[in-house]
Amino acid sequence: MTDDIFFGSVSELNARLRKKEFSTVELARAFAERLERVGPRYNALALPLTKVALKRAKAVDDDLKHERFRGALQGIPFGAKDLLSVAGQPTSWGAKPYATQVFDHTATVLDKLDKTGSVLIGKLAMVELAGGPGYRMASASLFGPGLNPWDVTRWSGGSSSGSGAAVAAGLVPFALGSETSGSILTPSAYCGITGLRPTYGLVSRHGAMALSWTMDKIGPMCRSVEDCGIVLQAIAGGDSKDPGSAGKSFYYTPQYARKLSELKVGFAPADVERVDPQARPAFEAAMRVIRESGVQLVEAALPDFPYGPVTSTIIACEGASVFEQLITNGKVHELADAKQIEGLKAGLEIPAKDYLRAMRIRSLIQKRFHELFADVDILVAPATYRIATKVTDPLDAAPPGTAAAPSGARGMNGLIPAGNLAGLPALCLPCGFSENMPVALQLVGPAFSENSLLALGREFQNRTGWHKRHPSVD
Numbered sequence: 001m002t003d004d005i006f007f008g009s010v011s012e013l014n015a016r017l018r019k020k021e022f023s024t025v026e027l028a029r030a031f032a033e034r035l036e037r038v039g040p041r042y043n044a045l046a047l048p049l050t051k052v053a054l055k056r057a058k059a060v061d062d063d064l065k066h067e068r069f070r071g072a073l074q075g076i077p078f079g080a081k082d083l084l085s086v087a088g089q090p091t092s093w094g095a096k097p098y099a100t101q102v103f104d105h106t107a108t109v110l111d112k113l114d115k116t117g118s119v120l121i122g123k124l125a126m127v128e129l130a131g132g133p134g135y136r137m138a139s140a141s142l143f144g145p146g147l148n149p150w151d152v153t154r155w156s157g158g159s160s161s162g163s164g165a166a167v168a169a170g171l172v173p174f175a176l177g178s179e180t181s182g183s184i185l186t187p188s189a190y191c192g193i194t195g196l197r198p199t200y201g202l203v204s205r206h207g208a209m210a211l212s213w214t215m216d217k218i219g220p221m222c223r224s225v226e227d228c229g230i231v232l233q234a235i236a237g238g239d240s241k242d243p244g245s246a247g248k249s250f251y252y253t254p255q256y257a258r259k260l261s262e263l264k265v266g267f268a269p270a271d272v273e274r275v276d277p278q279a280r281p282a283f284e285a286a287m288r289v290i291r292e293s294g295v296q297l298v299e300a301a302l303p304d305f306p307y308g309p310v311t312s313t314i315i316a317c318e319g320a321s322v323f324e325q326l327i328t329n330g331k332v333h334e335l336a337d338a339k340q341i342e343g344l345k346a347g348l349e350i351p352a353k354d355y356l357r358a359m360r361i362r363s364l365i366q367k368r369f370h371e372l373f374a375d376v377d378i379l380v381a382p383a384t385y386r387i388a389t390k391v392t393d394p395l396d397a398a399p400p401g402t403a404a405a406p407s408g409a410r411g412m413n414g415l416i417p418a419g420n421l422a423g424l425p426a427l428c429l430p431c432g433f434s435e436n437m438p439v440a441l442q443l444v445g446p447a448f449s450e451n452s453l454l455a456l457g458r459e460f461q462n463r464t465g466w467h468k469r470h471p472s473v474d
Contacts, residue, residue, distance in 0.1 A: 001030040007470045010076050010227045013173060017064060017075040024064065024075040025121065028057035031077040038473060039122070042169060043144040044162040046082035047090055047123035053077065060117045060193040064355065072230050074117035077240065079172040079373065081163050083121040083209035084110055084218075085128055093209045094159070096129035096139045097331040107207025108242070109176060109218055109235040109405040113204045114233050116401055124175055125162030128335055130183060130211045133316040133343035142338035148190060150470040152435055154388040154450055156369045157187030158395075163190040163216040163221045171474045173223040176230055178208060181311050182214045182416045185442055188428040189383035192438030194457070194467055195221045196228040199447045200423030201246030203232075204239035205318050212318040213244060214310075215420055223466050225427070225457040229254070232450060250450060257455035258377075262295050266300025266376035266457070268411030274385045279439045282432025283382055286460075289431075290380060298414075300376055301370035306363060306412040311421060313358040320347025339396065371424045373446040378456060380443055381412035381429045387437035403439035419444050427453040430466040438466075 007015065017024060022465070032050040039045030060075050085091045085103040092099045110120060112116075125143035127135060137471065138145035138155045146161025148154040157164040160177030168177050177184045179197045184252025188195025190471050196219045203218045210216060229252035237238035238251035244259040275283050289295055326332050327344050335341050372379075389395065427443045441460075443453045460469050 008113050009223050010173055011072050013076055014072045024057040024060040027075050028053050028119045034121050039171055040164040042147040042149055044125050044142060044165040045122055046125045049120055049122050053121040056119050057199050070117045072272055073234055076118045076173055077121045078118055079122045079124045079166050079175040081126050081160050081177050086208040090143055091127055094126040096142050096334045104209055108204040108239050112235050124166050126158035127161060131159040131339045133319050134346055134415050135337040136394050136396050137340040140340055148388050153390055154249045155391050157190035159183040160187045164188060167193045174220055174227055177221045178218045182210050183419045184219050185383050185416055185426060185428045189440035190388035192430045193221055194224055194228055195428040196232060197426040198424045202236050202245050202248060204242040204245055206239055206241035206265050210322050224295045225454050225461050229454045253451060257451050260295050263295045264376045265297050266294045266379045267297055270409035270411030271381050275382055279434035282434055282439050286431035289460055289463050298366055301410050302412055302418055305365050307417040309418040310358045310361050314352055316347035317350050317355040322343055366422045378445045380441060381415050383440035383442040387434050425450050427457045429457050429460055432466060
């Protein structure tokens with residue numbers, strides 16, 4: 001097994017399986033051994049599932065032998081963030097108090113992927129409790145700080161740290177992550193992979209750890225836009241077991257996507273001022289590619305709201321409610337990050353009026369986004385304004401999706417928390433390098449506009465090759 005396999009796309013690997021270049025068992029064993037061997041190097045592995053995976057792979061080979069084809073994911077190994085339950089296996093949520101926790105049910109998304117014939121080979125590390133109400137250090141995890149395969153002195157991003165590192169290092173062809181406010185986009189951007197945050201409610205969260213019932217989302221982290229579309233089609237759909245389910249399905253249909261020339265894409269010149277100076281050339285070149293794709297570029301700016309405080313209030317209140325027992329029984333002090341411990345405790349003290357005020361402001365934000373998307377179809381901005389931080393640096397100096405512009409213009413500042421408050425889909429696209437580290441764009445659209453985002457993202461990747469770059473992994 002060589003790099004063309006370990007860094008191959010879902011479609012490429014599936015085609016080679018059908019050609020019988022190798023078996024599903026051989027592919028699963030190769031990835032599982034690689035994940036067990038290399039995963040700990042990046043603190044990316046939470047739980048190997050090699051024995052279970054090989055048994056599943058053998059059944060898939062039997063299907064392929066009898067030409068029972070189930071689609072592009074059949075036979076493809078993958079990893080899942082360790083907040084998704086697998087019946088009978090530990091699900092730690094990245095936190096010491098839950099290290100031995102075992103559920104008797106499997107998350108809906110994993111059941112859906114199992115039906116496609118894909119093969120779960122391991123659970124992937126995460127920041128404890130998906131970040132809770134905030135944490136200060138990258139080491140806020142039962143598994144240690146997520147290390148970036150491009151430079152192990154830098155962070156792989158949170159809270160889907162293991163998912164980002166594992167895909168970037170070729171340990172899995174794709175992974176599942178989750179996002180409440182940046183936890184798919186940030187590790188995807190830092191690790192140079194393609195990540196998709198779905199519309200709120202499109203993907204079931206049954207069997208996933210709750211942090212914020214009104215903001216949590218599960219999505220794919222992959223090598224390419226096409227892979228994201230394929231995986232999203234498999235995991236999307238209504239689920240009566242998730243009260244937040246939108247009851248909608250998703251079909252990846254690039255052949256029916258709107259013509260790019262019909263799309264109005266909003267951007268903010270002020271965003272260039274916010275990008276770290278060394279990263280500006282990459283971002284400017286990426287914007288030229290967006291323009292050359294044929295879309296109509298128009299200037300736009302986010303509505304002026306306190307996105308950060310509103311997001312923090314909602315997550316703190318809902319998170320404290322979810323983890324009330326952990327807080328009141330004192331086991332919260334077993335967590336690794338002091339800021340997170342204090343944040344969870346403080347969440348129980350927030351008055352109901354403050355939570356309700358935040359939710360009212362949120363409804364205004366959603367209304368204003370609806371008005372904004374009457375004039376544009378997609379928003380484009382840097383996914384983060386800087387490269388991955390050093391693992392030893394505090395993370396609370398400045399959120400990765402925000403930065404100040406010298407001119408004072410708002411632009412797209414705060415698009416990550418804003419998009420999550422409004423429940424909007426977003427696509428992270430690698431768009432170059434700065435200081436030998438990946439940088440990325442994000443595309444954001446109105447609810448259930450995933451196919452439009454994927455269409456523009458696919459054209460961007462057809463015109464560039466950044467998503468095909470990968471770090472050197474021995």
